[in-house]
Amino acid sequence: MKVLFIQTGGTIDKDYPKTNAGYAFEIDEPAVSRILEKSFPGFQFEVKSLFKKDSMDMTDQDRNELMSLLSSTEYSKIVVTHGSDTMVQTAQHIGNIKGKTILFTGSYRPQRFAESDADFNIGVAVGALNVLTEGTLIAMNGKIMEPETCYKHPETGLFETK
Amino acid sequence: MKVLFIQTGGTIDKDYPKTNAGYAFEIDEPAVSRILEKSFPGFQFEVKSLFKKDSMDMTDQDRNELMSLLSSTEYSKIVVTHGSDTMVQTAQHIGNIKGKTILFTGSYRPQRFAESDADFNIGVAVGALNVLTEGTLIAMNGKIMEPETCYKHPETGLFETK
Amino acid sequence: MKVLFIQTGGTIDKDYPKTNAGYAFEIDEPAVSRILEKSFPGFQFEVKSLFKKDSMDMTDQDRNELMSLLSSTEYSKIVVTHGSDTMVQTAQHIGNIKGKTILFTGSYRPQRFAESDADFNIGVAVGALNVLTEGTLIAMNGKIMEPETCYKHPETGLFETK
């Protein structure tokens, strides 16, 4: 198995790189690299940084750029890390790409936190990637969901199936 | 989705509960509970402690006891956490159980460690569980493998496919 | 030894409490409580939340309020957690209080991070508190410094002695 991980941004990659000035959380290097480094991966992978954006700031132009990368890459198994607020929207925008399995995931708490859901979520996406043969799907809250039939609940923040 | 997690022991659950005496690592409460607590799970689950054993200490009688639980439980989606050294042996002993998807996983470093592969591995098992409909499989090193065709490499410790 | 810990805010207490919306880091519950909970403290202590402010937002009125609490409390050994940017200014504003040892500290990275200086810094303040008998001091970068003769370096962010 060969997997491409694409960073678009979101909470999972939020870090606190500065030692000066006030509120300084920023989307920094891909958390996926740190997760895989400690997880003894037995498959080949590449981590590519496309955007470092909060998902509220993702535009349709960004989505087209992501689409372009997903279509042109030689990888057939891909994990896209993305902020949760517009993850479903982006996954719907991408839709199915023939011969490719694409899993969108992210996290509620930055991977830098001692208590984060990031490692688990990346694992869920990778576990599903092993088994699926085609499709663009959401991996959040330990569930694999179709973007057409799921949504982020406005109050709990959890991803639910319609 | 409803998932049963069964603890049999192994490195994933190693803790350091004592404040006195020398080398005091012990297999303690199931790490799975702590992982799920911080991972915003959107599915129902139960965590059951069957054994707290290093996998070198697992006997065939233990394996029969595990088999008995797996066969009799109403759950059809099950994750078994297990020490890595005899994980393949136990999974082979269990074999396929009609209508049930069973994923064996564990970790190289205790979940209590700041740098551990435990969260990722549990995620991989849960991700595969979402998609698979039957079978008894190994989820280690980010890969889903058949117990009949994989082994733990004696030098690297990684799970490889024959 | 009996120690009062006073929260005024700053990076040390930054958390990510929300599961919805964009950039959501907030100053939350005192990190000191979590640090002491895992550190087997052998002394009596109380944790009091006075403010949850970034240090850039501390006003002289806030400083007077802190002064008032420091003067009136029965505790003679006190740790004040504070954002680093105006920590020296606040410590100078407070000055020496007869019979009281007051240590100001904080952190560069939130205590919630797996890699944080928070635990170490609180330790440094507590270690100095054990030994000192009077004075208002800064405990940052593993050093105990007089507020009159130290400053936060505008580029490195480290506390230096003039």
Next chain:
Amino acid sequence: MKVLFIQTGGTIDKDYPKTNAGYAFEIDEPAVSRILEKSFPGFQFEVKSLFKKDSMDMTDQDRNELMSLLSSTEYSKIVVTHGSDTMVQTAQHIGNIKGKTILFTGSYRPQRFAESDADFNIGVAVGALNVLTEGTLIAMNGKIMEPETCYKHPETGLFETK
């Protein structure tokens, strides 16, 4: 301030370096290096590994070797990390060394654990080192204690003053 940190072993340095075989906790590289790396230290320091022993395995010959290093080193401010079970005994064996401040510390839970008292304890020792001018002391449970008048409580494991 220039500080020498000496590793003798103990729980603070326990790690899990292997991916094969059963119970594999070992005393590994000095935890102090990892703690200081993330704590923005503003003082000069050196970390020296003398032993990697559980404190139950420390012999009087080891203590003499430590004594020899403490006496001959040019450093006047020293932190010795040590297993807790015989820490008092070793500190008493060393006794006062003219012109030197020596703090013994360690931890109840390995520094590798997400929840450990190691960072705090090293901080306590460093905080006291800043202020003290001579003496050989114990820094455990957030307290600075004379080795002659303290002991590790056989049941709670906490360090108490007689």
